[in-house]
Amino acid sequence: MRGNNRNGIAIQQRDRAFLKELATFRVVDREQAKIVGGFGSTTRVNTRLLALTRAGLLRRFFLGVTEGSRKAVYALSTKGAALVGVIPRGLRRPRNESLVADFSVLHQLAVNNFYCELRRPNPGVSLSRWLSFHESLTQNLRLIPDGYFELGTPAGTITAFLEVDLGHERPMVWAGKVRNYVQLALSGDFERRFGRDQFRVLVVASSERRLLSIRKLVRISTQKIFWFATLESVRCEGIFAPVWLRPHGDARQSLFPHLQPLP
Secondary structure (H helix, E strand, O other): OOOOOOOOEEEEEHHHHHHHHHHOOOOOHHHHHHHHOOOOHHHHHHHHHHHHOOOOOEEEEEEEEOOOOOEEEEEEOHHHHHHHHOOOOOOOOOOOEEEEHHHHHHHHHHHHHHHHHHHHHOOOOOOEEEOOOOOOOEOOOOOOOEEEEEEEEEOOEEOOOEEOOOOOHHHHHHHHHHHHHHHHHHHHHHHHHHHOOEEEEEEEEOOHHHHHHHHHHHHHHOOOOOOEHHHHHHHHHOOOOOOOEEEOOOOOEOOOOOOOOOO
């Protein structure tokens, strides 16, 4: 399906799908846009991002302060949201503004990177569901995960919540998260809402030191549910590689032993 907006740009079906995705991911960089939008080359994604920005459907910002280190990131505009019928959840800042030390943007980009890793082809695995949350999961729990996904595998459906930690949350915040996830597992609320009987919580931390600190805190409450890895290990080796730790033990494990990571 194609259509024209008043700026004369031909709106393709892929554009509409990409704009809808942005309502979920809030902000993306070029490499994430390439994956989310299904672009085959850097030239094509650059050209399309520029066209959508000039048409007022995207808003562009910059991470970094110097010309050589600045990176463009893109968010859905109010006009773009109206075009595809979604709620605009983009950045509330002037377009082309430089975002210096904006931890909320850096955090969202890290969450998006994990999603993009899930989208990588892997034999026998398919991403069947991804959810983002803007309010608590239930009325009884003050818990807003960074994401939730379901993977179809030869051994059945794998379900997991995602928590990305860049080192800015205090121990008491993490203690509350752990209590809430344990309650979600025991109360039956998870099964009632998602139609699944169990889940994992994947904690992806900014450093090994931070990972071990959170892991120690989790271990006080439970030895189940939680899995831990670093952003760097997931980026370099992949989600399906043996990079994960459990609350107890020093052996790095694969999330799904029956799946082989891509070389």
